[in-house]
Amino acid sequence: MRRGTNLGRLGDFNQAVILESIRRAPEGISRVELAGSTGLSPQTISNVVRRLLDDGIVREDRTIVSGPGKPRTVLELEGNRLVSIGIHLDPSVLSFVAMNLRGEVLRERRIEVPNLEVAAETIQLMATTVKELIAEIRIPKKHIVGVGIAVPGPVNVEDGVVLNPPLLDGWADVELVNPLRKLLRLQVIIEKDTIASAVGELWQSKEEKNNDFVFIYCGHGFGAGLVLNNDVHHGASNNAGEIGHYSTGHKSFTCEECGADDCLAAGTSYEYISNQAKERGLELPTYEIVGPEQRAEGMNRLYELAHEGNKVAKELVSETMTMVAEVAGQLANSLDVREVVFGGPQWDKVRELVEDEVREAIERRFALRGVHEIETRTSELRSNVGAVGGACVVMDASLSPKATALLLR
Ligand SMILES: [Zn+2]
CATH class of the missing domain: 3.30.420.40 (ATPase, nucleotide binding domain)
Incomplete structure (x- = not known):
């Protein structure tokens, strides 16, 4: 949780800190509790809250009785x-x-x-x-x-x-x-x-815990969001999170981009997946040039077949997502995070099929297991993330x- 400052000229920063505290308390928060969570003086809180009330961003008209003692009046966000x-x-x-x-x-x-x-x-x-x-x-x-x-x-x-x-x-x-x-x-x-x-994912987390996690985004491609000590890591050019060229240990073909023959991008490309399917006797749609539409169509067909119980399709989905998990496990090692969160439009389509294997692969890779556990979970924001x-x-x-x-x- 960010703490405020009682110096006047930093008032706007305090406002952001106070709003953050109110936002993270869906049941409402009293002024006394705000002082506790932000470290700000009652006077500063009073000034900022007055401004927020005047602007109609928060309301303070609900009283909660909890346990013995005086009922408390709570501040809440004015939703819309x-x-x-x-x-x-x-x-x-x-x-x-x-x-x-x-x-x-x-x-x-x-x-x-x-x-x-x-x-x-x-x-x-x-x-x-x-x-x-x-x-x-x-x-x-x-x-x-x-x-x-x-x-x-x-x-x-x-x-x-x-x-x-x-x-x-x-x-x-x-x-x-x-x-x-x-x-x-x-x-x-x-x-x-x-x-x-x-x-x-960070914005929506209600708890005021210290957030350290790797977010594995499963969309048309795969990428990672890195949250360290409650901050999203942006990188020097706002392009952090490229994981396409990590080695997976699973040989596919030589990647034009990085020159390795086992990178994630090559191993999860539709060209490779449809080739593998063919070798194992499963016909997936083939295209001369694989653009976004073709990949989406082909992958959707693969997921469909896997859900229908086709053995080869299930194998391929599982192999693909295990590669992603191998990389996620390595990232979790480097960053010493406690959680790997999966989300994005494609994760919803494969989750049921591969969740356990993905968790196992991450745990297998996680070298700090003697120090703390690594949790693998699905984003509550689902494909909307x-x-x-x-x-x-x-x-x-x-x-x-x-x-x-x-x-x-
Ligand atoms: Zn590569």
């Missing part, structure tokens, strides 16, 4: 006073959420296997869908803090540009933020999908000390 929109651009699914300050998803929309070939058309589709969502939730536009977009890396966050995602053809150096900002007249931010997912992450990124930016000053005065 601030709402953010999250978009997740994954090559196999385009998803949208409208989320309020309490982290509740008010509305969501999914477009499976979207046609993303022409970036300009996708941007137009995003703008139209966001406008529809805002109309559907019936919340005045002045209460919408902005739009956060989770995109496959690498990205240039400062300029709002999608650089050249390996699995997204036609998206080299595409300006995403400026055109959307013009179309929507809202604040727009982009973030790499794995980082946005980790922000979402990228879009919720995007919404959290923009909410976070709006409530951070600097932006709050702009927003509230």
Whole structure:
């Protein structure tokens, strides 16, 4: 938990700290408890709370009786006073959420296997869908803090540009933020999908525990979000979390990118998987060129067959996800985390089939087992994690000390 400061000029920082404390107390929190959790003086708390009440961001009209002693009046977030929109651009699914300050998803929309070939058309589709969502939730536009977009890396966050995602053809150096900002007249931010997912997972954790975890994002490709001591690691260029070229020990073919013959990207590529299927007597759809649509279609067929009980399909899904787990276990070693969290659109499709094997592979790799346990679990945000992450990124930016000053005065 972040602690506040009683120095006056850092008041905006205190406001962010206080809001964070209120947000993490879904049952409400009293002023006395706030003083305890933030380390701020009653006077400072009183000043900040007054401002938040005036702005309609929090309310203080509910009394709770718990145990002996005086009933306490609690502060709570005014749910829909601030709402953010999250978009997740994954090559196999385009998803949208409208989320309020309490982290509740008010509305969501999914477009499976979207046609993303022409970036300009996708941007137009995003703008139209966001406008529809805002109309559907019936919340005045002045209460919408902005739009956060989770995109496959690498990205240039400062300029709002999608650089050249390996699995997204036609998206080299595409300006995403400026055109959307013009179309929507809202604040727009982009973030790499794995980082946005980790922000979402962290933002939604209600407990005030010390969070250290690796988030394994399973989308069109695989990536990691790294949360260390309650902070999401962004990296020098906001592109942390690339795990595609870790060695898995499972030989597939020589990767053009890294030159190894056992990297995760090669071993989990559709080319390799469909080849393996063929060798073992299972026909999966084959394509001359495997673009996002083809991969999504082929992988969906594989998952379908595995769920129907096809032995080869089950083997292949299991081998693929075990490779991912091998890498996750190594990351957990390097970072000394207590949890590995799985999420993203593809995880939902394979979870039932591979959960136990994935957990075992991580535990096998985890070298600190004599010191502490490693827990493997599924994100409660399920396949929405990228879009919720995007919404959290923009909410976070709006409530951070600097932006709050702009927003509230
Ligand atoms: Zn490679």
